[in-house]
Amino acid sequence: MAILHTSTGKHHRIPSVTRGRKLDRLMPLVLLVASMVPILTTFGIVITLAADAWRFFAVVPLSEVFSTELAPLRAEPSFGILPLVNGTVLTSLIAMLVAIPVGLGTALYLSEFTSNRVRKIIKPIIEVIAGVPTIVYGYFAYSFVTPLLIKLLPGLGAKNVLSPGLVMGVMIIPIVASLSEDAMNAVQGSLREGAYALGSTRFEVAGKVVMPAAMSGIIASFVLGISRAVGETMIVSIASGSSKRFSFDITQSMQTMTGYIVEFTSGDAASGTTGYYSLYAVGLLLFIFTLILNLVSQAITRRFRLRAG
Amino acid sequence: MNMPAKQALKRRLKRRKRLDLVMRALSFFAAVFSLVVLAIVLYRVVVQSIGWLNIKFLTGTLSMFPEKAGISGVILGSLLLMVIVIPVTLILGVATAVYLEEYSRRSVLRSVVQTAIANLAGVPSVIFGLLGLTVFSRFLGLGSSILAGGLTLSLLVLPLVVVSSSEAIKAVPLFLRDASYALGATKWTTTWRVVLPTAMPGILTGNILALSRAIGETAPLVVLGIPALILRSPRSLLDDFTALPVQIYYWTLDTVLTPEYAHLAAATILVLLVMMFVLNGSAIVIRRKFARRY
Numbered sequence: 379m380a381i382l383h384t385s386t387g388k389h390h391r392i393p394s395v396t397r398g399r400k401l402d403r404l405m406p407l408v409l410l411v412a413s414m415v416p417i418l419t420t421f422g423i424v425i426t427l428a429a430d431a432w433r434f435f436a437v438v439p440l441s442e443v444f445s446t447e448l449a450p451l452r453a454e455p456s457f458g459i460l461p462l463v464n465g466t467v468l469t470s471l472i473a474m475l476v477a478i479p480v481g482l483g484t485a486l487y488l489s490e491f492t493s494n495r496v497r498k499i500i501k502p503i504i505e506v507i508a509g510v511p512t513i514v515y516g517y518f519a520y521s522f523v524t525p526l527l528i529k530l531l532p533g534l535g536a537k538n539v540l541s542p543g544l545v546m547g548v549m550i551i552p553i554v555a556s557l558s559e560d561a562m563n564a565v566q567g568s569l570r571e572g573a574y575a576l577g578s579t580r581f582e583v584a585g586k587v588v589m590p591a592a593m594s595g596i597i598a599s600f601v602l603g604i605s606r607a608v609g610e611t612m613i614v615s616i617a618s619g620s621s622k623r624f625s626f627d628i629t630q631s632m633q634t635m636t637g638y639i640v641e642f643t644s645g646d647a648a649s650g651t652t653g654y655y656s657l658y659a660v661g662l663l664l665f666i667f668t669l670i671l672n673l674v675s676q677a678i679t680r681r682f683r684l685r686a687g
Numbered sequence: 688m689n690m691p692a693k694q695a696l697k698r699r700l701k702r703r704k705r706l707d708l709v710m711r712a713l714s715f716f717a718a719v720f721s722l723v724v725l726a727i728v729l730y731r732v733v734v735q736s737i738g739w740l741n742i743k744f745l746t747g748t749l750s751m752f753p754e755k756a757g758i759s760g761v762i763l764g765s766l767l768l769m770v771i772v773i774p775v776t777l778i779l780g781v782a783t784a785v786y787l788e789e790y791s792r793r794s795v796l797r798s799v800v801q802t803a804i805a806n807l808a809g810v811p812s813v814i815f816g817l818l819g820l821t822v823f824s825r826f827l828g829l830g831s832s833i834l835a836g837g838l839t840l841s842l843l844v845l846p847l848v849v850v851s852s853s854e855a856i857k858a859v860p861l862f863l864r865d866a867s868y869a870l871g872a873t874k875w876t877t878t879w880r881v882v883l884p885t886a887m888p889g890i891l892t893g894n895i896l897a898l899s900r901a902i903g904e905t906a907p908l909v910v911l912g913i914p915a916l917i918l919r920s921p922r923s924l925l926d927d928f929t930a931l932p933v934q935i936y937y938w939t940l941d942t943v944l945t946p947e948y949a950h951l952a953a954a955t956i957l958v959l960l961v962m963m964f965v966l967n968g969s970a971i972v973i974r975r976k977f978a979r980r981y
Contacts, residue, residue, distance in 0.1 A: 405875045
């Protein structure tokens with residue numbers, strides 16, 4: 379207990395000091411409990427997905443899971459996951475065909491070809507694009523891009539893979555652009571100056587010196603972009619529809635893994651049915667896909683940081 | 688140098704310069720492309736909502752008839768979600784960040800928590816929806832209430848809050864802590880009276896940005912099973928509800944049956960974007976006005 383000797387000679391206890399000491403012992407515990415939440419969330423996700431996916435895999439044979447026939451609501455349902463994987467891969471592929479060249483071009487422009495002043499204007503606007511909710515892109519894909527594309531390609535369905543794929547690409551441009559630009563900015567100036575001194579043009583410096591030096595960061599941005607595309611939900615569930623066919627015709631409707639989860643939960647999949655558990659099986663697969671992609675991206679970035687630092 | 692070699696060199700130089708020009712032009716178009724798309728998106732949304740976004744729309748209640756529909760209850764739903772997300776993420780996020788930065792430097796736990804946060808940040812939002820559906824809606828029996836939605840969104844944006852709060856706390860210079868210890872303050876007093884107030888502008892900025900992400904999220908709420916019915920405005924945190932992005936989703940889907948819903952969706956998007964704009968703007972103001980550099 380703290381004692382204060384004052385000029386009058388009386389002893390005063392200072393309560394705030396005692397309370398302070400108690401708090402000092404107590405707070406680390408409180409904070410420790412709070413910081414368990416991210417760990418618990420991670421375990422929570424893995425356990426909830428795995429537990430209910432387990433019930434699904436206990437009932438449905440693997441040969442059916444890896445088939446191309448998906449008909450969860452039929453009297454004799456079939457739960458082939460390949461149509462969903464196919465829809466996810468095709469939309470992500472189209473998205474990356476847009477996001478990689480445009481994102482990389484944007485990064486090159488911002489990092490190598492323009493003044494700091496222009497960069498300070500354009501970069502924040504591109505970050506705004508990253509902040510637009512994906513539901514807005516979904517609306518845009520369905521009510522603007524699809525009708526526009528139908529004028530060019532008359533055979534295009536009202537719900538199709540092409541339009542959400544393209545719009546998803548636009549959504550992913552900022553991810554590729556901003557991470558690639560960071561990697562290019564981290565390349566030492568002396569490398570550039572050396573190349574200029576040898577008489578290189580700006581593009582030669584960018585393409586033969588800066589990009590190879592920043593390659594791991596650039597690839598990491600692509601991988602992260604793919605992970606976003608695979609996990610993106612609203613654009614595809616609005617604009618690519620819910621057809622469960624296994625095909626490669628991007629002018630027609632297809633369902634992605636994320637789209638399946640949304641369709642089944644927003645409808646009323648009765649709890650306890652195989653259809654309900656199939657949600658978690660698809661969720662688990664989606665979780666594993668994106669986790670692998672994120673880990674790969676992190677590993678590449680870490681290696682790149684080690685080498686740069 | 689003989690003539691043919693000189694000419695060859697000149698031709699080569701010309702080709703290199705042309706390639707340089709072409710590639711620089713292409714990269715310029717790439718950079719402008721996203722800006723153009725953003726402009727088209729905004730233009731489209733504004734044009735579609737002209738004549739539909741008015742006081743009646745903002746203050747009215749949901750209706751089957753597009754002309755009569757209003758979104759006061761939907762806006763209220765989004766605001767009530769924020770009422771849950773703000774305190775939950777602020778308390779949990781800042782507590783975690785303080786623990787990581789002030790109390791557990793170089794411990795195993797720190798790296799475990801950081802790994803968990805890095806991985807959670809990459810988990811698709813629809814998966815958080817499944818977690819919320821299982822834990823909050825079914826296990827805790829919260830159904831598709833505002834509380835269930837708010838807690839789900841809080842978990843979703845928690846990694847963002849932890850990361851930005853950590854950055855803000857890291858930026859507090861060591862000499863401030865040392866000065867506090869020199870005056871006899873305990874560790875917690877130093878954290879509470881010195882570190883947190885100094886880091887507060889950065890913490891708030893990160894929190895507001897996370898909040899802006901949360902109110903635009905659709906997938907987790909749809910997965911929680913928020914019904915596409917015409918709901919009355921929520922009265923408590925345990926009521927069923929609809930929020931701006933969810934309403935946009937259902938109206939966009941229903942344009943097949945009622946084309947006018949496209950205008951309602953566009954008007955709702957505009958309301959959502961304005962809300963996000965206000966949030967982001969206030970984050971920038973806080974950062975500019977209160978951030979101190981040492």
